[in-house]
Amino acid sequence: KYEYSNFGMGLLGHILSFSARMSYDDLVKTRILEPLKMNETTITLSPVLKSRMAQGFDQNGEPISNWDFLTFQGAGALRSTAKDMAKFVAANAGLSKSDLAGAFAEAHQARRDAGGRMKIGLAWHILSDASGDIVWHNGGTGGFRSFAGFNQLQKRGIVLLTNTAESVDDIGFHFLDASIPLKKIKPFVAVNEKILDEYAGIYQFAPSVFFTITRRVDKLFAQLTGQSSLRVFAETENEFYYKVVSAKLTFNRGEGGKIESLTLHQNGDQIAKKIK
Structure with a gap:
């Protein structure tokens, strides 16, 4: 039975870093970030990156403090930029050359049914689609939401990062397959x-x-x-x-x-x- 667990991902990150005898931050940098030249992705922000950190907003449009993961960092501790995440998606989709291509391909293999047209690989979700499988993942922490996905057959990929609690999944799916509708946004008016x-x-x-x-x-x-x-x-x-x-x-x-x-x-x- 398919059940996705953020706690499980955090625990997995802890086990991997323990096995490698290095911090999770250093492990990800060594194995993934440095080979892909993702220089703006990290857990511990430099003063320059900290100055560029966006303010997050909750579902009411109110400012909210960002989350800091002291433990189980595999659940979502990394901070990144759209430019860096585009490098990650391009490498996964085969749109750029990478020594990690074999590992990425292994991660895209479906392991379990996840209901309907959805399957799960190694963290990646796979949506069976007439235009080609859509491989994707999303996430959310305090005041932020994200979506990353690609369609290898169509040679298309997308990264969406937002500093609000509003989901952007529909935009990502619609970009990868225009037949998947965008959610309807209700207008609102200003009142004195x-x-x-x-x-x-x-x-x-x-x-x-x-x-x-x-x-x-x-x-x-x-x-x-x-x-x-x-x-x-x-x-x-x-x-x-x-x-x-x-x-x-x-x-x-x-x-x-x-x-x-x-x-x-x-x-x-x-x-x-x-x-x-």
């Missing part, structure tokens, strides 16, 4: 901060269930009792939607023009009265 302040407050669904609405500069956040605070995006002046779940909020005004309640549109409509 004074109006957002009118929405801010506490709304009651039940005796112990509340919606807390807050404004942070020009953004609106909603928090249901016992859940995380999530950003909601304005579809119209009084209608907002979530990106992370399939739900909407509508703010309702009374006869005097004041906000009296909100309606949660999720598995039906539920009204919460504004109490504060």
Whole structure:
């Protein structure tokens, strides 16, 4: 049975470095980075690379600190650039010559079924496709997401790095096979901060269930009792939607023009009265 484990990848990295009697950082540099001349890929950043480190942002568009892996570094401790990762993908895809070609080819061999048209090689996922197998992997750490993939038959490869928690997988797959659709991006509009302040407050669904609405500069956040605070995006002046779940909020005004309640549109409509 296929199960992908980040913990398992971290443990594997630890075992390999222990066996080689060197740090994971040095092991990867010696075996992969130096042969491919990937000079901007490392775990420990130099002052120059540190000055170029992008700020990461969470799913709400808020700044978030990046993750530092002190142990199990094989799970995602390396920092890199698009230019360096392009070298890695080109070498894997056979678009550039490398002494590692044999090892890369071995890693691309399917080992297990992963459901549907997907199989798993040595860390690489393989999507069976009419235009040629798409070999790919993605990743995410605090405030960052990545996608790398290639189609050897089509001689195409792509690297996507973003400093947000939003997935870019659909862009990568669409580039490698245009028949794979891009996800639909819902537009959102700007709402005057004074109006957002009118929405801010506490709304009651039940005796112990509340919606807390807050404004942070020009953004609106909603928090249901016992859940995380999530950003909601304005579809119209009084209608907002979530990106992370399939739900909407509508703010309702009374006869005097004041906000009296909100309606949660999720598995039906539920009204919460504004109490504060």
